[in-house]
Amino acid sequence: MRKLLQGVSEFRARRRSAYRETFARLALGQSPDALLIACSDSRVAPNVFASTQPGDIFVIRNVGNLVSAPDQPPGASEAAGLEFALRRLEVADIIVCGHSSCGAMQALLASASDLPRVSAWLRPAAPVLARFRAGARLPGEWSDADQLSQLNVLAQLEQIRAYPEARERLSAGRLRLHGWWFDLAGTELRDYDPTLGAFVPLDEPRVQAILARMDADSAPGASVPACAAVGVRSEAAGLKHHQ
Numbered sequence: 001m002r003k004l005l006q007g008v009s010e011f012r013a014r015r016r017s018a019y020r021e022t023f024a025r026l027a028l029g030q031s032p033d034a035l036l037i038a039c040s041d042s043r044v045a046p047n048v049f050a051s052t053q054p055g056d057i058f059v060i061r062n063v064g065n066l067v068s069a070p071d072q073p074p075g076a077s078e079a080a081g082l083e084f085a086l087r088r089l090e091v092a093d094i095i096v097c098g099h100s101s102c103g104a105m106q107a108l109l110a111s112a113s114d115l116p117r118v119s120a121w122l123r124p125a126a127p128v129l130a131r132f133r134a135g136a137r138l139p140g141e142w143s144d145a146d147q148l149s150q151l152n153v154l155a156q157l158e159q160i161r162a163y164p165e166a167r168e169r170l171s172a173g174r175l176r177l178h179g180w181w182f183d184l185a186g187t188e189l190r191d192y193d194p195t196l197g198a199f200v201p202l203d204e205p206r207v208q209a210i211l212a213r214m215d216a217d218s219a220p221g222a223s224v225p226a227c228a229a230v231g232v233r234s235e236a237a238g239l240k241h242h243q
């Protein structure tokens with residue numbers, strides 16, 4: 001808490017004046033670039049790895065970056081956030097961002113009995129765990145928890161597709177889905193490539209290639225819906241089963 005309070009003082013003393021115009025504009029409304037669904041983990045820092053500023057992203061964070069099923073009883077905060085981002089803010093991109101060394105994925109793997117609320121929260125991820133235990137793997141030398149975390153990102157993207165408002169926008173080419181995964185030790189943000197079936201570094205060539213595809217899809221007369229070019233097409237397409 002000491003660090004936070006010192007940060008507040010530093011902001012007021014040194015940087016507040018530079019942000020006055022930005023926040024005055026944002027006070028009139030928000031039009032974020034994307035919805036980011038990320039883990040609560042303190043090390044997942046989109047303001048650092050994606051250089052974001054206030055107003056850039058609408059954020060849902062929870063333990064394990066989960067999305068509940070649309071037919072669950074009302075009250076799930078991430079379902080409300082998803083609905084608001086799509087129906088009110090009309091975001092055109094949704095990113096699910098997992099990360100390495102995720103405590104939620106480690107708890108899921110270990111069936112941690114000392115974390116009963118965490119275990120209950122993670123119950124919807126049981127099918128991902130079952131797939132992992134049945135041998136589903138993505139390419140790369142990752143630990144079990146990291147493999148599970150990557151599979152979990154893909155499963156949550158599939159869950160988003162179950163929402164009618166997402167499905168409609170995907171089929172109309174008004175929504176793209178992205179799977180990101182932050183490798184902490186490598187300081188490497190990775191993006192799921194559906195053709196390779198793997199999370200690959202989101203380096204400059206890949207960023208430029210994705211931007212070019214987005215531009216082509218949004219050009220007048222483009223025949224390919226935007227969602228087909230960038231997003232994750234199918235979780236099954238990305239999975240490799242090792243015996």
Ligand SMILES: [Zn+2]
Nearest residue numbers: 039041102103
């Ligand atoms: Zn996590």
